[in-house]
Amino acid sequence: MNETQLDNKDEPKIKGTEHETLKKKYVDECLERKRLFNQVIELKGNIRVFCRCRPLNQGEVSSGCSSVVEFNSFKDNELQILCGDSSRKLFKFDHVFGPQDDQEAVFAQTSPVVTSVLDGFNVCIFAYGQTGTGKTFTMEGTPESRGVNYRTLEELFRISEERSCTMKYELSVSMLEVYNEKIRDLLVEDSNHGVKKLEIKQAADGTLEVPGLEEACVHSVDEVWKQLKIGSQNRAVGSTNINELSSRSHCLLRVTVKGENLVNGQKTRSHLWLVDLAGRGNCKTVMFVQISPSSADSVETLCSLNFASRVRGVEHGPLHKQADPQELFKYKQMAEKQRQNEKEIMKLQNSLLSLQLRFSAREQLCRSLQEKTRDLESQLAEERKARLQQENRVAAASAKPSSSFAFSYQNQKVWTQKKPPVGPSKSRPPLRGLTNLPSMPKIPCKTGTANHTSTDEKENISGTVRTINTKTLMRPRRVSIAGRPPQALTQFHQPGRQVSIATLHPDSQMLSTTKPADYSTIRTWIPQPQRRVSIATFCPNSHMLSTVKPVDYSNVRTLIPQPKRRVSLSTERRGSQLFSTMTPQNTFKFQTDTGSVRGRLSFARESRRLSKLFSPMPVLKSTPEGEVTPVTGRSKYLGSPSVQVGSWKPKHPTVVALHRKHFVWSPLKQRSQKNDRKSLLPSRTSDC
Numbered sequence: 202m203n204e205t206q207l208d209n210k211d212e213p214k215i216k217g218t219e220h221e222t223l224k225k226k227y228v229d230e231c232l233e234r235k236r237l238f239n240q241v242i243e244l245k246g247n248i249r250v251f252c253r254c255r256p257l258n259q260g261e262v263s264s265g266c267s268s269v270v271e272f273n274s275f276k277d278n279e280l281q282i283l284c285g286d287s288s289r290k291l292f293k294f295d296h297v298f299g300p301q302d303d304q305e306a307v308f309a310q311t312s313p314v315v316t317s318v319l320d321g322f323n324v325c326i327f328a329y330g331q332t333g334t335g336k337t338f339t340m341e342g343t344p345e346s347r348g349v350n351y352r353t354l355e356e357l358f359r360i361s362e363e364r365s366c367t368m369k370y371e372l373s374v375s376m377l378e379v380y381n382e383k384i385r386d387l388l389v390e391d392s393n394h395g396v397k398k399l400e401i402k403q404a405a406d407g408t409l410e411v412p413g414l415e416e417a418c419v420h421s422v423d424e425v426w427k428q429l430k431i432g433s434q435n436r437a438v439g440s441t442n443i444n445e446l447s448s449r450s451h452c453l454l455r456v457t458v459k460g461e462n463l464v465n466g467q468k469t470r471s472h473l474w475l476v477d478l479a480g481r482g483n484c485k486t487v488m489f490v491q492i493s494p495s496s497a498d499s500v501e502t503l504c505s506l507n508f509a510s511r512v513r514g515v516e517h518g519p520l521h522k523q524a525d526p527q528e529l530f531k532y533k534q535m536a537e538k539q540r541q542n543e544k545e546i547m548k549l550q551n552s553l554l555s556l557q558l559r560f561s562a563r564e565q566l567c568r569s570l571q572e573k574t575r576d577l578e579s580q581l582a583e584e585r586k587a588r589l590q591q592e593n594r595v596a597a598a599s600a601k602p603s604s605s606f607a608f609s610y611q612n613q614k615v616w617t618q619k620k621p622p623v624g625p626s627k628s629r630p631p632l633r634g635l636t637n638l639p640s641m642p643k644i645p646c647k648t649g650t651a652n653h654t655s656t657d658e659k660e661n662i663s664g665t666v667r668t669i670n671t672k673t674l675m676r677p678r679r680v681s682i683a684g685r686p687p688q689a690l691t692q693f694h695q696p697g698r699q700v701s702i703a704t705l706h707p708d709s710q711m712l713s714t715t716k717p718a719d720y721s722t723i724r725t726w727i728p729q730p731q732r733r734v735s736i737a738t739f740c741p742n743s744h745m746l747s748t749v750k751p752v753d754y755s756n757v758r759t760l761i762p763q764p765k766r767r768v769s770l771s772t773e774r775r776g777s778q779l780f781s782t783m784t785p786q787n788t789f790k791f792q793t794d795t796g797s798v799r800g801r802l803s804f805a806r807e808s809r810r811l812s813k814l815f816s817p818m819p820v821l822k823s824t825p826e827g828e829v830t831p832v833t834g835r836s837k838y839l840g841s842p843s844v845q846v847g848s849w850k851p852k853h854p855t856v857v858a859l860h861r862k863h864f865v866w867s868p869l870k871q872r873s874q875k876n877d878r879k880s881l882l883p884s885r886t887s888d889c
């Protein structure tokens with residue numbers, strides 16, 4: 202049951218396959234038939250000359266004329282003409298039709314050529330001969346005895362119907378007359394100028410065309426016959442003498458056959474010319490030479506036969522199928538487009554190859570950069586580790602009491618030879634502000650009158666009276682100077698930026714005896730000549746002394762080459778004096794009359810904190826009552842305006858911090874074009 206169902210199910214497939222196979226075989230057979238048929242026609246000759254001799258008519262018989270044409274019953278292609286001197290002249294043609302041969306016999310020899318029209322070849326059939334020899338009778342015939350034209354068209358329709366399964370044909374007819382070297386369209390009548398006049402023009406492919414020639418579609422022989430009647434009627438109307446017309450004009454019937462192969466889509470367009478006088482050179486030609494058997498016409502007969510013999514000697518080259526010009530144009534366009542596409546493809550391939558090469562080169566570069574990045578990261582990690590270790594060592598050393606003030610920086614040799622590790626801002630060490638200072642002893646100063654904006658600062662300052670613990674203050678101090686993050690540091694290098702380093706002496710005065718030579722060692726750290734660094738000292742209970750000369754500060758500008766570096770300053774007391782000594786390696790010390798000072802310079806990464814640290818620093822002066830007031834005067838470096846003693850009230854957070862912190866190192870805030878805040882630091886040398 203299942204097998205039966207499967208068989209029924211698969212049966213259409215099998216039939217479809219067989220159908221395709223048979224169709225392919227059929228097409229192949231048709232092509233082979235055409236090839237062999239055309240070969241036979243070519244072997245017979247593309248110009249075939251038939252000789253037809255009409256019978257003696259009643260008038261000729263009555264006048265006693267005899268036949269001068271002798272036929273060979275064994276050879277249907279020869280005839281002999283009896284000449285006046287009793288000689289015979291032999292003529293050979295493709296076929297010789299005698300008086301006994303009817304229209305059917307004549308067309309039997311013509312029909313193979315007609316078939317070539319449906320195969321896509323041009324065919325021309327025409328008749329030539331003396332007047333009254335039967336040209337019209339052969340070509341047109343009579344209703345009772347149809348001629349070549351009618352039979353040819355009838356054959357075309359028959360074959361086209363026979364090939365309807367594989368071929369589709371469209372037939373149309375045109376009819377024209379050549380008279381006095383003028384061409385007239387016999388199927389179209391012009392009411393004003395008679396029949397339509399045409400011209401013969403040579404097409405690009407060498408064929409002769411008649412542009413504008415009317416083509417009437419025909420689907421049967423009857424329709425063809427109807428068109429032929431119209432043409433014959435127009436031909437008669439255009440001439441006043443029908444006998445003259447018959448002798449001098451040439452009538453041509455053109456049948457256009459458009460064929461389309463339904464299997465492979467091949468299209469053809471061919472013409473069948475049925476001419477009773479002249480034919481066309483690139484086509485299969487059948488010429489009927491019409492002769493009269495009468496002895497009275499022997500001279501004309503010989504002329505016609507000689508001409509026909511010469512025509513028969515004309516040889517055509519191999520003929521070709523006539524493709525549809527529109528199809529040919531379409532194929533040419535497709536070929537041109539194909540060539541353009543091939544060029545475009547070649548261009549794109551070249552472009553692709555170029556891009557691939559560039560991509561490979563960049564890929565190689567990317568790999569190289571990645572390797573380099575990995576090496577740098579590894580180096581960075583090592584440097585971080587080394588720096589951390591060194592910081593730990595420095596921190597441990599700073600924790601121990603020192604007998605001298607020292608200004609130390611971390612491994613200057615390493616910093617100057619290698620770039621500092623650059624990492625994300627989050628991983629940078631935090632700003633070291635003023636928090637690493639020892640707590641200041643209480644001094645008899647009153648800061649409660651200061652007006653601050655910060656609540657915390659108010660709590661720290663208001664109502665506090667501090668006294669100075671000399672022992673505590675004389676301990677070695679460390680002062681931090683905060684730098685700016687990389688972005689802020691760029692501004693830090695702008696002209697007008699000032700950095701101050703202040704030291705605070707707990708007793709009554711602050712001394713700074715740093716020599717220019719000492720600061721010159723720092724110069725090499727600051728590449729920007731516009732940088733100004735000032736070191737200021739102030740004493741909370743009496744006055745501020747600054748012994749650093751301007752030239753010294755200008756030298757300090759060149760001290761900080763790397764914005765991300767930190768420099769530590771430390772102060773140290775030796776006995777009753779402060780010493781400050783700075784060495785190029787890792788210690789900066791400077792001596793004062795009261796001791797040495799060691800501090801630390803650090804560059805912070807938070808601009809907010811820096812803005813506070815870089816704020817103008819007030820100069821305080823102790824009053825006899827123990828109150829700390831700003832020192833009057835104007836900083837020669839900062840351009841600070843004079844401040845009225847006793848009237849100054851700190852507002853800036855940094856100043857507030859100075860009240861809270863008794864020992865401050867702070868770079869001054871950069872001068873701004875918009876807000877040119879004046880420094881409150883006193884002149885360095887005025888109080889020295």
Ligand SMILES: Nc1ncnc2c1ncn2[C@@H]1O[C@H](COP(=O)(O)OP(=O)(O)OP(=O)(O)O)[C@@H](O)[C@H]1O
Pocket residue numbers: 254255256300330331332333334335336337338339447448491
């Ligand atoms: N093979 C033939 N058998 C019988 N009658 C013929 C044959 N050929 C011609 N005739 C007769 O001969 C006469 C003249 O024929 P036809 O008019 O066809 O000659 P033609 O060559 O066309 O003359 P023209 O050049 O003047 O037109 C016609 O009456 C025709 O019937």
